Amino acid sequence: MGESLYTELEWLPRPPEDFAQRCRALRELTGEAGREVRALASFALDENKLSRLAKAIEALRATSGALQPLTPFRVGIISNATSHFMVPALTATAARYGIALECVEANYGQLMQEALDTDSMINRARPDVVLLAIDYRGLALDVAMGNAGAVVDAVERALDELRLMRDAFRRNSGASCIFQTLARPVESSFGSLDLALPGTRRNVIDLFNRKLSNDLAGKEDLLLDVAGLAETVGLSAWHDPALWNIGKIPFANSYLPVYADLTCRLIAALRGKSRRCLVMDLDNTLWGGVIGDDGLEGIVLGQGDAQGEAFMTVQSAALALRERGIVLAISSKNNDEIARLPFRQHPEMLVRENHVAVFQANWNDKATNIRAIADELSLGLESLVFLDDNPAERRLVRDMLPEVAVPELPDDPAYYARTLLAAGYFEALVFSPEDQKRADFYQDNARRVTLQRSSGDLDAYLRSLDMTITFRPFDEIGRARIAQLINKSNQFNLTTQRYSEAQVREFEADPNCFTLQVRLIDMFGDNGMISVIICSCEADQWLIDTWLMSCRVLGRRVEQAVLQELVSHARNLGIVRIIGTYRATGRNRLVEDHYAKLGFTECPCQTEGSTLWSLDLSTYVDISLPMKVVSSPT
Amino acid sequence: MEDPILTRLTPIFREVFDDDALVLKPEMTASDVDGWDSLAHIRLILSVQKAFGVKFSAVEMSRLKNVADLVALTKHKQTGGAVP
Numbered sequence: 001m002g003e004s005l006y007t008e009l010e011w012l013p014r015p016p017e018d019f020a021q022r023c024r025a026l027r028e029l030t031g032e033a034g035r036e037v038r039a040l041a042s043f044a045l046d047e048n049k050l051s052r053l054a055k056a057i058e059a060l061r062a063t064s065g066a067l068q069p070l071t072p073f074r075v076g077i078i079s080n081a082t083s084h085f086m087v088p089a090l091t092a093t094a095a096r097y098g099i100a101l102e103c104v105e106a107n108y109g110q111l112m113q114e115a116l117d118t119d120s121m122i123n124r125a126r127p128d129v130v131l132l133a134i135d136y137r138g139l140a141l142d143v144a145m146g147n148a149g150a151v152v153d154a155v156e157r158a159l160d161e162l163r164l165m166r167d168a169f170r171r172n173s174g175a176s177c178i179f180q181t182l183a184r185p186v187e188s189s190f191g192s193l194d195l196a197l198p199g200t201r202r203n204v205i206d207l208f209n210r211k212l213s214n215d216l217a218g219k220e221d222l223l224l225d226v227a228g229l230a231e232t233v234g235l236s237a238w239h240d241p242a243l244w245n246i247g248k249i250p251f252a253n254s255y256l257p258v259y260a261d262l263t264c265r266l267i268a269a270l271r272g273k274s275r276r277c278l279v280m281d282l283d284n285t286l287w288g289g290v291i292g293d294d295g296l297e298g299i300v301l302g303q304g305d306a307q308g309e310a311f312m313t314v315q316s317a318a319l320a321l322r323e324r325g326i327v328l329a330i331s332s333k334n335n336d337e338i339a340r341l342p343f344r345q346h347p348e349m350l351v352r353e354n355h356v357a358v359f360q361a362n363w364n365d366k367a368t369n370i371r372a373i374a375d376e377l378s379l380g381l382e383s384l385v386f387l388d389d390n391p392a393e394r395r396l397v398r399d400m401l402p403e404v405a406v407p408e409l410p411d412d413p414a415y416y417a418r419t420l421l422a423a424g425y426f427e428a429l430v431f432s433p434e435d436q437k438r439a440d441f442y443q444d445n446a447r448r449v450t451l452q453r454s455s456g457d458l459d460a461y462l463r464s465l466d467m468t469i470t471f472r473p474f475d476e477i478g479r480a481r482i483a484q485l486i487n488k489s490n491q492f493n494l495t496t497q498r499y500s501e502a503q504v505r506e507f508e509a510d511p512n513c514f515t516l517q518v519r520l521i522d523m524f525g526d527n528g529m530i531s532v533i534i535c536s537c538e539a540d541q542w543l544i545d546t547w548l549m550s551c552r553v554l555g556r557r558v559e560q561a562v563l564q565e566l567v568s569h570a571r572n573l574g575i576v577r578i579i580g581t582y583r584a585t586g587r588n589r590l591v592e593d594h595y596a597k598l599g600f601t602e603c604p605c606q607t608e609g610s611t612l613w614s615l616d617l618s619t620y621v622d623i624s625l626p627m628k629v630v631s632s633p634t
Numbered sequence: 635m636e637d638p639i640l641t642r643l644t645p646i647f648r649e650v651f652d653d654d655a656l657v658l659k660p661e662m663t664a665s666d667v668d669g670w671d672s673l674a675h676i677r678l679i680l681s682v683q684k685a686f687g688v689k690f691s692a693v694e695m696s697r698l699k700n701v702a703d704l705v706a707l708t709k710h711k712q713t714g715g716a717v718p
Contacts (some may be wrong), residue, residue: 020652047677047680048649049649051650051652052649055652082673084673085677242691242692243676246695247673249676255683269709
């Protein structure tokens, strides 16, 4: 799965065998055909199927009211390229968003004329918006290389031309405009230098796109980020020089369905039809496995496991949506108490109960639950998106509640988040002041961090990372990850003792052992479990059997924090000395001086390849650490 | 027996021209099929390229006079040949 996500609109269900018959049947429908049109538009349609459906829509349009309850919308299209192909694609795709779209096309290449002539086809039609489907070939952006001033002038001139068209359309037809960013051609002049050198196509188009999005779009006019789409699917696939030569076709036709979808999302957003709530299933959607069967320690979630990380990606995507104002809800076939367990107790869960507006875990069918969620939130069903790995549940919800958007998901959970986001359900035209306030808060934090980082003081830098270190004794939830770290850590590993998961379980219960699992969270996110320590007790001293750490948190003073934690527990238990061993393996030179750096004294008694170190607890003085420490009782 | 490529082209023509009764014959030209204009021609060619996994050049496209030419070109491309 990759590029086909976007060419095949893989988040949409495949069209049924009888698609053509159903399109034909539309023409015989008496009364409101809008619902069936929308249902047909909601499949993944290629260009030919879009054309077929568009033809049926055009036939229905002749009868007044036949497209009810779709919302009528009229778009004018001007282009420097052939726009005929866009018309059926846009017409059919708009129905997917509940819109009965009527396209008014200007004659080929008639851009400024169409805007300025009060009696032009588009101005007479008084469209709701005018789509300026202009690509890089339609603007005079060729300038001499190496002249930065000329680049700024050329970009300003091109923007002025667009402003002129925009002002004329607004005056003559009352329509606002949709501006497109420019997908740059792939052919380069110098190579990597193209990015930096003023006057190269890449350089000019980059500046144009930035200024277009900053200066022109966003107020009354809309921005269609064609450049972003083209980059997403790959510029070399997007641009097809043969098609341009044959018929002035501006981009590869295989992207017409996704281009149309992107455009219609904007129109839908303009008409308040974007979705606002993400309803999520739990088992095998937010984590791997079934909480009711596998239990808290059996579900797959978290760092260090490919599948566990995939589910974390789904959770962080959900949280990111929440950050921008999308409401999160849960719908799961589960016992409520059991379903909430991971939210309350699983250390790797990112989505927590307080992120979830409505939590529906019961044995009702999902359609009933989703309807209850919509009622609870006072949202219409057409505001909801339902994410579920189970094809049967998706099918049921689609059949029972056709208003709810239900993305198809691939088999591999690694692609769940990408697929959900590719569907563009939550298109927004603005970021509202309420959302923005929240963003400001985070931005303030970020600014503080930048200042501290530039001070050059290591501890200040570490403090700016906003770290929280968490210590817990070994337990069932951490067991698998502890065993994994014990068996794969080589570099920061003092003794390289390997233990099986069963042996790790024995440590949990052994009264003569003191164990720690250490986690670290910082401003960049949760690093997961990053350190494991096992001490065995011998009279009034502790022997450190295992001390290992993930190398990605080197230089964070985690070792000092661990020692301080060990010392504090040891003192409480009346221990007077801690003994550490360094056993060289050829791969752990990194920690040769580990104990020396921590203030241990080397013991004279040692065996081949090992050094022995001792720390007298009466001499240990507590230090201040650049992180918050959370310690749970043993 | 009908040419197997002609058999495979039939559903493509039906899809592109939205006519499920369309029966393809080698001697057919654009004027015989309702809606076969220059734009539909491009859609047709793109659909054929996709279905057969082949690519035609602009010159090859412009040389096509009838359905038989399209069958011949597709067959030729499928067997890995260059422009005849």
